Amino acid sequence: SQWGEENLQALSIQEGEDVTMNCSYKTYTTVVHWYRQDSGRGPALIILIRSNEREKRSGRLRATLDTSSQSSSLSITAAQCEDTAVYFCATESITGNTGKLIFGLGTTLQVQP
């Protein structure tokens, strides 16, 4: 598997709290995609972070990428109920350069009111 350490996790937090989700990967990548998936829907991209960016922000979201440790994280500040979803990290396989995405198992985040 691409993702050596990550297992499917379920996190439950209170509204207003901060949360960080982590991913590690085994093979080299130049970009990490973070997707969220709501129940019954397909994944939707929330942040794409490239190897020349150690950190990237989008609103209350912050992604980091450490290519030396082959890990990435996604943080949500002041979580809201609408942040409840499954969050996936995905890397792009550089073999063949075809855009193939390799997904992690995902983290199920439940934000309680």
Add this chain to the structure above:
Amino acid sequence: GPKVLQIPSHQIIDMGQMVTLNCDPVSNHLYFYWYKQILGQQMEFLVNFYNGKVMEKSKLFKDQFSVERPDGSYFTLKIQPTALEDSAVYFCASSLAHISYEQYFGPGTRLTVL
């Protein structure tokens, strides 16, 4: 934002039958993908497609699988014949370019093979 549509949303068929899953990608996108997700497991890449040809396929893309996009219409995934282990949700995605670009996903087709 741009949307990818998938038809049907659910399909139940008997083992051995043929099934075609349809995807209507974002109109100006050039790269198309199929992924498979079994409940509780990670999303797995099946195949990608560009300029009328398969670019890359995974081990999950068995000989019974085929893809095409005739005349710029639906991007289809055909399974013939189906097997029990083909039961899963199949997601179609499309992108404008293939490296470091967002892939837009459809809502998925839930396939149940009996």
